[in-house]
Amino acid sequence: AQSVTxxxxxxxxxxxxxxxxxCNYSYGATPYLFWYVQSPGQGLQLLLKYFxxxxxxxxxxxxxxxxxxxxSSFNLRKPSVHWSDAAEYFCAVGGQAGTALIFGKGxxxxxxx
Amino acid sequence: xxxxxxxxxxxxxxxGNDKSIKCEQNLGHDTMYWYKQDSKKFLKIMFxxxxxxxxxxxxxxxxxxxxxxxxxxxxxxxxxxxLGDSAVYxxxxxxxxxxxxxxYFGPGTRLTVL
Numbered sequence: 001a002q003s004v005t006x007x008x009x010x011x012x013x014x015x016x017x018x019x020x021x022x023c024n025y026s027y028g029a030t031p032y033l034f035w036y037v038q039s040p041g042q043g044l045q046l047l048l049k050y051f052x053x054x055x056x057x058x059x060x061x062x063x064x065x066x067x068x069x070x071x072s073s074f075n076l077r078k079p080s081v082h083w084s085d086a087a088e089y090f091c092a093v094g095g096q097a098g099t100a101l102i103f104g105k106g107x108x109x110x111x112x113x
Numbered sequence: 114x115x116x117x118x119x120x121x122x123x124x125x126x127x128x129g130n131d132k133s134i135k136c137e138q139n140l141g142h143d144t145m146y147w148y149k150q151d152s153k154k155f156l157k158i159m160f161x162x163x164x165x166x167x168x169x170x171x172x173x174x175x176x177x178x179x180x181x182x183x184x185x186x187x188x189x190x191x192x193x194x195x196l197g198d199s200a201v202y203x204x205x206x207x208x209x210x211x212x213x214x215x216x217y218f219g220p221g222t223r224l225t226v227l
Contacts, residue, residue: 094212
């Protein structure tokens with residue numbers, strides 16, 4: 001069965017420091033991978049997605065993610081975090097037509113000054 | 114203009130009541146979804162409609178009934194509310210319903226059942 005694991009429940013990063021949020025997936029075929037961000041009191045917004053091709057994907061707000069098939073991972077990175085990046089981050093996997101996205105349990109990012 | 118809107122934003126009600134949450138999208142998308150986010154922020158699909166037809170119906174109690182009067186609207190009606198229904202409910206839409214599509218989310222409706 002498809003599943004997504006985000007091992008880190010809560011991460012605190014200093015403003016200006018780099019960030020990496022981990023995501024591991026379980027899926028038998030080629031997965032389609034997504035990162036969404038949820039700001040406090042808001043709905044989810046897509047940061048980036050990966051379907052095929054270049055394994056390094058660029059997204060909005062300066063985020064990028066790298067797909068590593070050998071590690072079943074799709075980690076999200078940002079070189080320099082801003083206070084406005086404090087939010088909940090969700091990794092999701094989809095793989096078959098007619099099926100829904102499967103979301104991980106999310107990682108809460110706090111940014112300290 | 115808001116792309117995906119939901120009303121109400123907050124809903125507080127007693128156990129046993131019946132309530133509805135409305136969702137509208139002005140993106141011209143064919144597919145709409147309802148998700149439930151529990152107190153631990155776990156997000157799970159409930160229903161999906163494509164051009165007013167139900168295409169995804171996860172294991173959800175029969176007390177939950179989605180209704181799509183047209184492809185721009187997907188409402189969620191909940192009968193006989195229970196404490197465990199307390200959650201944030203998100204509506205979303207996408208262009209075609211393919212899992213590769215970007216899904217656009219509404220701001221959520223926080224339901225509290227007392």
